[in-house]
Amino acid sequence: MRAQNLPLSDITICDFTAVWAGQTVTMYLADLGANCIKVENPYIWNPMTRAASPRLDEKSANLIAPWMGGHPGSDPGPRPWNNSPAFIHVQRNKKSFTVDSRRPEGLEVVKNLIRKSNLIADNLALGTLARLGLSDDAIRAIRPDIVILHLPAFGLSGQYIEGRGYGAHIDAVAGSTILRGYADSSPVTNTQIFAGDYFAGLHGAVAALAALRHQRKTGQGQVIELAQLEASAQMFPQAALDGAWNGRAASSIGNRSIEGFVPNGVFPCSGTDRWIAISCRDDAEWAALREFMDNPRWATDPELVTAGGRAAAEDEIEARLREFTANRDRDQLFRSLQEVGVTAGPVLNNADVCNDPHLAATGAFRPLPATEDYPAVEWLNPAYRFSESDVGIRSEPALFGQHNDYVYRELLGYNDAEVEEYRRLGHIADRYDDAVINA
Amino acid sequence: MGPLDGVTVVDFTSHLAGPYATKLMADLGARVVKVERPGGDRTRWAKPFLDDRPGIERSGTFQYLNTNKESLVLDLRREGAGDVLLALLQGADLVVSSFTPRQAEHLGMTYEAIRAIADRSMLWITNFGLAGPYRDYSMSDTTLFAMGGEMFSTGLADREPLKYGGTAALLQCGAIASVAGLGAIHAWELHDAAQLVEAPLFNGQLNNVDRRSAAILAFRFSGRIQERPPGPGSGLAGGVYEVADGYVEVTAAGGNYWQRFVAMIDDDALRDPIFASPAAVAIPEAKERCDAVVYPWMLTHTRADIWKKARKVHAMVAPLYDAVDLFNDQNLRDRGFWTEIEHGESGTLPMIGRPYILSETPWEIRRPAPRLGEHTDAILSELGFENQAIASLRADGVVA
Numbered sequence: 001m002r003a004q005n006l007p008l009s010d011i012t013i014c015d016f017t018a019v020w021a022g023q024t025v026t027m028y029l030a031d032l033g034a035n036c037i038k039v040e041n042p043y044i045w046n047p048m049t050r051a052a053s054p055r056l057d058e059k060s061a062n063l064i065a066p067w068m069g070g071h072p073g074s075d076p077g078p079r080p081w082n083n084s085p086a087f088i089h090v091q092r093n094k095k096s097f098t099v100d101s102r103r104p105e106g107l108e109v110v111k112n113l114i115r116k117s118n119l120i121a122d123n124l125a126l127g128t129l130a131r132l133g134l135s136d137d138a139i140r141a142i143r144p145d146i147v148i149l150h151l152p153a154f155g156l157s158g159q160y161i162e163g164r165g166y167g168a169h170i171d172a173v174a175g176s177t178i179l180r181g182y183a184d185s186s187p188v189t190n191t192q193i194f195a196g197d198y199f200a201g202l203h204g205a206v207a208a209l210a211a212l213r214h215q216r217k218t219g220q221g222q223v224i225e226l227a228q229l230e231a232s233a234q235m236f237p238q239a240a241l242d243g244a245w246n247g248r249a250a251s252s253i254g255n256r257s258i259e260g261f262v263p264n265g266v267f268p269c270s271g272t273d274r275w276i277a278i279s280c281r282d283d284a285e286w287a288a289l290r291e292f293m294d295n296p297r298w299a300t301d302p303e304l305v306t307a308g309g310r311a312a313a314e315d316e317i318e319a320r321l322r323e324f325t326a327n328r329d330r331d332q333l334f335r336s337l338q339e340v341g342v343t344a345g346p347v348l349n350n351a352d353v354c355n356d357p358h359l360a361a362t363g364a365f366r367p368l369p370a371t372e373d374y375p376a377v378e379w380l381n382p383a384y385r386f387s388e389s390d391v392g393i394r395s396e397p398a399l400f401g402q403h404n405d406y407v408y409r410e411l412l413g414y415n416d417a418e419v420e421e422y423r424r425l426g427h428i429a430d431r432y433d434d435a436v437i438n439a
Numbered sequence: 440m441g442p443l444d445g446v447t448v449v450d451f452t453s454h455l456a457g458p459y460a461t462k463l464m465a466d467l468g469a470r471v472v473k474v475e476r477p478g479g480d481r482t483r484w485a486k487p488f489l490d491d492r493p494g495i496e497r498s499g500t501f502q503y504l505n506t507n508k509e510s511l512v513l514d515l516r517r518e519g520a521g522d523v524l525l526a527l528l529q530g531a532d533l534v535v536s537s538f539t540p541r542q543a544e545h546l547g548m549t550y551e552a553i554r555a556i557a558d559r560s561m562l563w564i565t566n567f568g569l570a571g572p573y574r575d576y577s578m579s580d581t582t583l584f585a586m587g588g589e590m591f592s593t594g595l596a597d598r599e600p601l602k603y604g605g606t607a608a609l610l611q612c613g614a615i616a617s618v619a620g621l622g623a624i625h626a627w628e629l630h631d632a633a634q635l636v637e638a639p640l641f642n643g644q645l646n647n648v649d650r651r652s653a654a655i656l657a658f659r660f661s662g663r664i665q666e667r668p669p670g671p672g673s674g675l676a677g678g679v680y681e682v683a684d685g686y687v688e689v690t691a692a693g694g695n696y697w698q699r700f701v702a703m704i705d706d707d708a709l710r711d712p713i714f715a716s717p718a719a720v721a722i723p724e725a726k727e728r729c730d731a732v733v734y735p736w737m738l739t740h741t742r743a744d745i746w747k748k749a750r751k752v753h754a755m756v757a758p759l760y761d762a763v764d765l766f767n768d769q770n771l772r773d774r775g776f777w778t779e780i781e782h783g784e785s786g787t788l789p790m791i792g793r794p795y796i797l798s799e800t801p802w803e804i805r806r807p808a809p810r811l812g813e814h815t816d817a818i819l820s821e822l823g824f825e826n827q828a829i830a831s832l833r834a835d836g837v838v839a
Contacts, residue, residue, distance in 0.1 A: 005632040007625035020648050032622045066665045067650040070657025085657035090648065158770045162750040167649070169757035172688035177679065178759045179604025182594070187686050187759055188679045191671050193593055195607060195649045202614035203463075207795040209621035210467040213628070214442035214800050222799035230776050231794040233765060236605040241499030242487035243762025244777070244789040250762055255581060255602050259485065264581055266590070266599045273666075275600055277590070279579035338576040345582030347600050349591040350654040350665050353645060362571040364642060377659035383612075383646040384619035388634035389626045 005389040006033025011212055014110070014117040015039060015094065018049040019166065020194070021228055022123035022151050023090045024201035029119070029208060030093035031382045031391055037113060037407060038096040040400060042429040045436045046124070048166070050081035050088075050400065054437045066350070072374045079431060082373035082399045089379065091397035097407035098400070099427045101132050106427050110134070112412045114142045118215060119208060123151035126161065136223055145221040147211045151204055155227035167194030174232040179239060183254035196232035203231035262286075262310035263317050266347060269330035275347035276330050278321065278337065283307065288341040293324055354378070368396050401430040441468015442800040446624055448472070449531040450508065451548065453480040455580075455606050456640060457537035457564050458504040459613030460620055465507035466793070466802055472527065472818060473508040476515070477839055479811040480505075489785055495811055496784050502808045503791060506780065510809035511818050512839040515546045519837040526822035528557035533624055537564040540574055550635040558633045562620040564612075568639040578640060584608040587644025588651040592665040600667065612643035674720055675729045676700060679759065680737045687737070687745050690755035692720075702752040703745075708732045780807035812839050 011034040015026045030036035045054050052068050053060070056076040061069045068086045076083060100106040110132075114120060120139060122129050129135070136148055153170055154160035163169075171177050174196060181190045207224045215221055233240065238258055239250040250258075257264035257279065263286075264279045280286040283306060290299045298320055303309040310317060325333060330346045337344040348356065359365065365378035381392055408414045408422065422428045431437075446469040450461045458473075458480070465471040473480070484493070485500035495501075513523055528534060534553060536543070543549045543563075550561050566583075567573040584590050584602045594601035602608075616638040626632040646652050654665040672678025674692030691700035694715070701709045709732055719725040737745070742758035749756035760768070766789070771777065778792035793802035815838050819829045832838045 005626055005630045005634075007622040007629065010629065024648050028618050032618075032625070065668075066657040066661065066663035067653040068657075070654075070661035070663045072660040074661045074663070083660070085660055086653040089652055089656050155774055158774050160750065160770055162753065163746070163757065164750075164753045164755055165757050166690065166755065168688050168690060169755060172679075172686075172757045172759045173765075175760045175762055175765050176604060176607070177688060178686070178761050180593075180601060182598060182601065186681065188681055189595060189671055190679050191593060191595065191668050192678070192688075193589065193603070193649055195603065195611065195647065198647045198649045199607075199611055199614060201648065202611070202618055203794045205618045206463050206467075206614065206621060207797060209618065209625065210442035210464075211797060211800070213446075213621075213625060214444075216629070217445075220799055222797055224795055224797050226795040227774070230771070230774070230792075233776070234791060234794050235607045235610055236762075237503040237610075237791055238485070238487060238500050238605055239762045240765055240791055241503060241762075241789075244766045244791075245489050245499055246487055246491055247763060248487070249764070250604075252604065255599070257579070257581065258605055259580070261579060261581075264579065266581070266585065266602070268599070273591075275585070275591075277579075277582045277585035277602075279581050281577070281579055338573075341577070343577040343579050343582055345578070345586040347585040347591050348588050350588055350651075350658040351662075352591075353588045353655050354658055358567060358571045358573040358641075359645075362568050362639075364645065374660065377656075379659075380645060380652050380655055381642075383615050383642040384622075384636055384638040386619075386622070386626070386634055386636050388632045389622070389630075391622060 006391070007389055008032045008034040008212070010216070011035065011118045012116050013037060014113050014120040016120065016122040016124055016129065017151070018046045018123055020090070020197035021200040021204065022121060023049065023087070024198065025149065025151070025204035025208060026094065026121050027090045027092065028202070028205040033389070033391070036094040037411070038091070038094050038398060039101065039110060039113070040096055040098045041100055042098050042426065042431070042433045043100050043436060045432065045439070051076070051084035054081060054432050056080040077373065079373050079400070081432065088374065088397045092393050093395055094398045095403035095406060096398035096401055097404045098429050105425065107133055109412065109422070109427070111142050113407070114139060114146065116411065117143065117146060118212060119147045119149060121149045121208070126152055140221070145215055145219050147208065147215055147221050148223045149204060149208050149226065150224065151200065151226045151228060153227070154229050156225050167197040168192040170196040170200070170228050170232050173229050175236055175239060176232065179236060179250060179252055181252040183252055183256070195235065196228060199235050200226065200228035200231040256314070260307055262307050262314055263321055265318055267322050267325040269325055269333060270327050271330070274330045276325055276333055277345045277347060279343040281343055285342050286310065289337070292337060292340050292342065296320070366393060368393065371396070371399065373399060400432070404428045404430070440800060441803060442797065443467045443469035446470065446532045447530055448533045448535055449527050450474060450535045452535055452537040452564060454482055454537070455504065455609040456613035456616060457535060458482065459610050460562070460564065460617040461508070461535055462504050462506060463614065463617040464620065466804070468800065471508040473505060473510045473809065474527070475510055475512045475811060477512055477836070479512070483811065489788070502780065502782070505808035506790070506804050507806055508809055509814035509818060510812055511815045512812040514837055515548065517835060517837045519832060519835055523819070523832065523838065525556050528553065528559055530822065531557070531559050532627060533620055534559055534561040535564070535620060536561060540565065540569055560623040560627050560633050560636065562616060562623055562636045562638060564616045564638050564640065566639065567641050568637060580606040580609045583612070583640055583644055586641060587647060588654060589647065589649060592650065592654070592667055594667050596667045596669045608644055609640070611647060612640040615643040615646065675714060675726055676733050680733070682737045682740055682742055682745060684741045686759040687742060688757050688759060696755050699752050699754040700756070703748050703754040703756060704733065704736050706732050706736065778804060780804060782807050783810060815839065
């Protein structure tokens with residue numbers, strides 16, 4: 001109904017992205033209305049792009065952490081690439097077609113797609129596109145005004161060009177890993193998280209949106225190099241500048257605040273593994289918390305009126321707060337603290353999020369119909385709402401090869417005989433080749 | 440010339456998320472007019488300070504988040520602010536705000552109020568959105584991370600959940616708001632569509648692909664809960680290892696990654712076929728024998744040496760850097776990750792540089808973060824206010 005106001009309604013993307021950073025860049029652009037064409041190869045399994053593995057039984061899936069192994073009903077079925085929770089949700093609003101770009105007639109199809117594209121996005125292993133015959137120069141020879149976005153881990157120049165890594169390794173070099181963890185333990189006890197992928201992906205989208213605007217205004221394309229390390233390292237400017245300006249190498253302070261909020265931490269609540277985060281962002285919030293606790297003697301020490309005074313007694317305050325919260329209900333405490341002006345938030349797990357009353361009331365989720373590969377469930381909407389543009393889930397996540405007909409016939413104009421030939425040669429497929437599945 | 444050349448953003452945001460959203464635009468060429476309340480953005484008082492000496496022009500956090508912006512101080516509560524607001528909004532391609540719904544109602548800065556003045560798009564960054572039971576609740580980086588779903592599964596099973604370092608959650612949400620804001624600019628330029636774009640921080644965290652959005656879908660699919668692991672690492676080798684001069688992160692689970700890891704260590708003891716089998720993880724003796732080779736090797740090699748060996752064989756291994764390492768890294772310097780600003784009061788200072796390289800319309804620092812009210816007079820003149828009118832606005836405390 002409002003599709004005419006899509007911010008990127010005039011943009012087509014040739015999408016060679018993999019893993020998370022790349023696949024989320026094109027997800028944001030597809031959410032904003034770009035016609036995003038995902039290039040998939042039935043003869044190549046791209047690690048960490050559609051599932052943990054092309055052949056996955058129920059038992060193995062359950063040994064893999066839920067974010068990656070939590071397939072529908074814990075059973076991936078015959079096409080795990082179409083129902084991995086880690087990867088299927090980033091395929092929304094995209095179209096998927098298959099081609100073996102390594103063969104000449106396959107490369108021709110890709111070139112025809114590039115001819116129609118405003119942007120080509122790539123974070124395949126370094127040099128993969130060039131080996132296919134798609135160097136930057138070759139791409140520009142096909143479409144001179146194209147925007148080319150590369151998302152290498154550590155950059156396309158310099159000593160680290162051969163470095164390989166996922167989010168965890170990028171987080172390590174970006175200075176993220178050393179800043180988290182329990183303050184009383186070494187980083188060796190750190191468990192992996194991968195915010196670097198997310199942050200790099202967002203920056204890729206920002207750069208692409210800017211370059212696409214410039215392209216629309218001036219007809220000029222360009223090459224964007226986004227080293228995921230350099231985007232991810234922007235996540236900790238306070239620490240980085242304390243290092244650059246003052247020579248200080250910050251280490252982990254656990255759940256305490258670098259903004260001078262005291263107390264600031266995570267405290268246990270009644271029940272099993274239930275926690276609440278509390279931040280007193282100023283002295284008034286502390287006064288409100290103290291009052292909420294009925295002004296216990298320990299909290300009325302005049303030294304504690306200021307953040308500086310509280311910082312000197314932070315261990316003690318945290319210990320007392322743990323006693324206070326331990327027998328209280330997490331969600332009631334959250335609401336009550338907020339009502340009296342104390343910043344608090346429940347530590348929600350993935351089940352809690354699905355049952356959160358605020359998210360339900362504000363339309364954070366929306367149902368999508370079942371397919372052969374996954375059941376009808378509620379999916380998370382994009383993080384933002386546009387009042388006049390239909391930015392949201394307009395089409396369900398693209399299954400592998402789902403849009404072969406659209407891409408070959410409608411978009412690229414191949415006729416029946418040609419399509420039949422591409423099918424016969426194995427370019428057009430709706431599943432991975434047996435050789436890939438049984439590898 | 441930046442790719443956003445010609446875009447004017449009128450920016451009412453403060454603190455971290457909003458200013459990061461508009462910094463990303465300013466550094467790519469947009470003109471960002473930062474409208475500060477009297478006294479200035481509270482981030483002017485955020486650590487770290489240059490030489491550890493506090494001062495409103497000495498905050499590294501503020502300097503980083505406000506490069507390329509202009510500062511105008513406006514007291515929206517004063518009578519007379521309306522004329523300035525009108526002139527500002529008429530020249531805007533995008534208005535960005537981070538007022539809470541209550542503040543916006545109080546200050547006349549709701550989207551309805553903005554539209555009544557000028558038909559412009561507004562990116563409104565809120566804690567929890569403009570409706571719903573949590574609408575008026577406050578938020579910190581820690582509570583945001585807690586509610587975003589990832590804290591629960593970060594840390595160790597027998598201890599409390601852990602947050603991220605710094606204020607990562609807020610900056611992540613600033614970046615996602617920037618994507619939304621740029622979408623609004625595209626819609627405005629392409630379709631003349633003026634609109635409200637809401638970017639609640641809560642939703643920004645939930646959408647983090649860092650296990651969160653995936654874990655949420657995993658629960659819908661399978662009912663499984665993403666929990667904190669009992670210990671770090673996985674497989675025969677993996678996780679953070681102590682080395683001669685610090686730590687490295689290792690991924691070696693899986694056939695190919697294990698082979699590359701073995702090539703990096705280059706000790707025949709690890710080439711025993713027992714280790715190559717996926718079942719080896721479940722054999723305690725295999726794990727012990729592996730550790731007996733790997734731990735001493737790690738402790739006798741430096742981070743730089745290990746990373747060099749890892750890169751050579753494409754092993755998934757990288758060093759843990761701290762801020763000083765990041766600043767001193769010659770490769771990052773050579774590539775231009777670090778840049779400099781010319782700060783009016785403090786001379787030349789190092790600054791974190793570009794997150795990306797654009798070949799034709801480069802990321803660029805045109806000016807350091809503005810001093811408080813540095814551009815008030817110039818902007819007002821440009822908007823058509825006579826000197827006398829400006830003086831009178833100053834005298835009335837409307838601008839500063």
